[in-house]
Amino acid sequence: MTPDILDETVEVWFGPQHVSAHGWATKLKLVGDFIVECDPHAGYFHRSAEKCLEYRNFRQGSPILERLCMLEAFLAEYPYISAVEQIAGLVVPERAKVLRTIMMEASRIHSYQFWWGQLSAEMGFFAMTLWPWVDREFFLDTFEELTGVRHSPHFSTPGGLRFDFTEKVLAKLEKAIQVLEYNMPKFEDMLMKSPLFRMRTEGVGQYSAKEALRWGLSGPNIKACGIPMDLRKDQPDPNLAYDMVDWEVPILEHPDHPGESDAYDRMVQRFNEVKTSVDIIKQLIPQIPDGPIIDPKARAKANRLPEGEAYGRVEGARGITSLWLKTLEKAQTPYRAKIRGPCFHSYYALKHLVPSARFADFIVIFGSLDPYPGWWDR
Amino acid sequence: MGFLRNLGEVFTILKHIFRQIFKRPFTSLYPFEDRPYPERTRGRHIHVRQNCTACAQCVRACPVLAIRIDKADKMYEKDAALYFDYTRCIFCGLCVDACRFDALYHTPIVDMAEGEREDLIYGPEKITTLDREPLEWRGRRFR
Ligand code: SF4
Ligand code: SF4
Numbered sequence: 001m002t003p004d005i006l007d008e009t010v011e012v013w014f015g016p017q018h019v020s021a022h023g024w025a026t027k028l029k030l031v032g033d034f035i036v037e038c039d040p041h042a043g044y045f046h047r048s049a050e051k052c053l054e055y056r057n058f059r060q061g062s063p064i065l066e067r068l069c070m071l072e073a074f075l076a077e078y079p080y081i082s083a084v085e086q087i088a089g090l091v092v093p094e095r096a097k098v099l100r101t102i103m104m105e106a107s108r109i110h111s112y113q114f115w116w117g118q119l120s121a122e123m124g125f126f127a128m129t130l131w132p133w134v135d136r137e138f139f140l141d142t143f144e145e146l147t148g149v150r151h152s153p154h155f156s157t158p159g160g161l162r163f164d165f166t167e168k169v170l171a172k173l174e175k176a177i178q179v180l181e182y183n184m185p186k187f188e189d190m191l192m193k194s195p196l197f198r199m200r201t202e203g204v205g206q207y208s209a210k211e212a213l214r215w216g217l218s219g220p221n222i223k224a225c226g227i228p229m230d231l232r233k234d235q236p237d238p239n240l241a242y243d244m245v246d247w248e249v250p251i252l253e254h255p256d257h258p259g260e261s262d263a264y265d266r267m268v269q270r271f272n273e274v275k276t277s278v279d280i281i282k283q284l285i286p287q288i289p290d291g292p293i294i295d296p297k298a299r300a301k302a303n304r305l306p307e308g309e310a311y312g313r314v315e316g317a318r319g320i321t322s323l324w325l326k327t328l329e330k331a332q333t334p335y336r337a338k339i340r341g342p343c344f345h346s347y348y349a350l351k352h353l354v355p356s357a358r359f360a361d362f363i364v365i366f367g368s369l370d371p372y373p374g375w376w377d378r
Numbered sequence: 379m380g381f382l383r384n385l386g387e388v389f390t391i392l393k394h395i396f397r398q399i400f401k402r403p404f405t406s407l408y409p410f411e412d413r414p415y416p417e418r419t420r421g422r423h424i425h426v427r428q429n430c431t432a433c434a435q436c437v438r439a440c441p442v443l444a445i446r447i448d449k450a451d452k453m454y455e456k457d458a459a460l461y462f463d464y465t466r467c468i469f470c471g472l473c474v475d476a477c478r479f480d481a482l483y484h485t486p487i488v489d490m491a492e493g494e495r496e497d498l499i500y501g502p503e504k505i506t507t508l509d510r511e512p513l514e515w516r517g518r519r520f521r
Binding site for chain 1: 387388390416419420475
């Protein structure tokens with residue numbers, strides 16, 4: 001009698017050497033082609049960012065934060081800056097607020113453009129990998145014109161900004177948005193309408209809003225379930241300019257399964273997010289006020305901070321990104337910085353989402369949650 | 379019906395792919411061509427020793443300890459020699475911001491690959507001179 005393949009389980013390590021696993025590893029137990037157990041392991045990408053922050057002063061901290069997620073660098077550095085500003089009591093000039101908001105939204109769009117390509121590559125749809133990345137180059141050109149580097153811009157500093165907008169930067173940003181808007185219908189055809197893409201994603205990795213809340217998901221992953229949970233609207237930051245804009249939180253209600261989302265819905269939701277971000281940038285560009293970009297005394301004030309605690313937060317491209325900062329009296333460095341990355345929760349949600357899925361669907365489920373290893377290994 | 383709709387959508391995708399074939403490639407042949415870099419490009423540094431006052435603010439501002447200062451090595455009245463370790467530098471630009479005497483600048487030279495680790499530690503001779511014009515692109519030399 002030949003042994004039945006369904007009688008025994010096989011253990012498979014997905015990553016850290018796998019091509020789709022850029023710095024993470026998951027242990028899977030398979031019966032035949034089906035996954036019965038999924039055990040996500042964090043720690044393969046650990047660079048001790050929190051400890052590094054304790055050895056750097058308040059102006060040197062944000063380059064560390066940016067490296068946790070290069071794709072949303074303008075968003076990733078903000079919680080730290082915000083926490084320092086709250087403790088030091090710094091006032092941010094109006095112009096800096098508006099420019100910060102514009103660049104944060106541009107960074108969000110850039111992150112989703114990268115993600116479209118990444119998800120398509122993981123599914124073997126290589127044409128769609130390179131087209132959004134071409135459009136992304138225009139945003140990278142904007143970042144380069146503004147700050148001098150394509151990634152890790154280090155744009156904000158406590159009390160304002162380091163670089164000011166020029167005519168050239170605005171022209172490049174407008175061109176990037178023009179190209180994006182011109183190509184959006186093409187991407188929608190390629191991804192949202194493609195029958196092959198739909199077959200791979202529809203009904204895969206489905207969860208309800210209740211489960212998503214229990215697992216601590218945030219950002220587009222929960223907005224795809226129809227819950228309008230967005231920090232930009234719920235807790236408007238006084239140092240950002242979202243109150244100058246008229247916008248709605250983009251949510252998705254699928255007619256067939258309201259209150260639930262599958263991989264396809266999460267992809268559609270990210271298209272909605274990009275449209276909202278483009279809308280916000282377009283409304284803010286005519287409203288950029290004149291004036292300084294940094295308070296001249298901010299530099300001296302950020303040298304030594306009083307004793308205090310602050311919680312800086314921002315709605316990142318992947319969900320709620322926040323940082324808790326504690327300082328001691330006349331501190332030059334933080335006493336403790338605790339980072340809350342959005343992707344730790346989506347990574348560990350795999351434990352509940354993946355069992356009973358097929359092995360080939362694993363990477364689709366993983367990709368649709370848009371996790372970035374930097375956010376769980378910090 | 380569903381089959382026909384799917385067929386129509388497959389043809390839409392083929393149409394997009396067909397159009398793409400006749401577009402100019404977006405990439406460039408890098409070693410042979412290069413693109414202009416913007417004015418603010420944060421490439422390797424240049425140290426102007428005539429203006430330097432040996433205040434060591436750049437050393438203190440650096441988050442990754444990439445700069446070493448040698449105050450004994452004087453070429454002018456009150457300057458100092460700087461050693462930049464480009465195996466550590468993250469091109470954050472904080473040292474250039476910190477220098478209040480216009481003695482430290484970024485240059486648009488970003489291609490600094492070397493065969494040996496030691497060659498990436500730029501001593502006082504290397505950091506004060508540009509071995510080529512910033513506008514002379516590396517690629518042109520290979521043509
Ligand atoms: S650019 Fe940044 S990392 Fe490099 S030497 Fe200057 S301060 Fe240090
Ligand atoms: S380069 Fe500038 S900051 Fe550095 S020691 Fe010289 S004057 Fe001071």
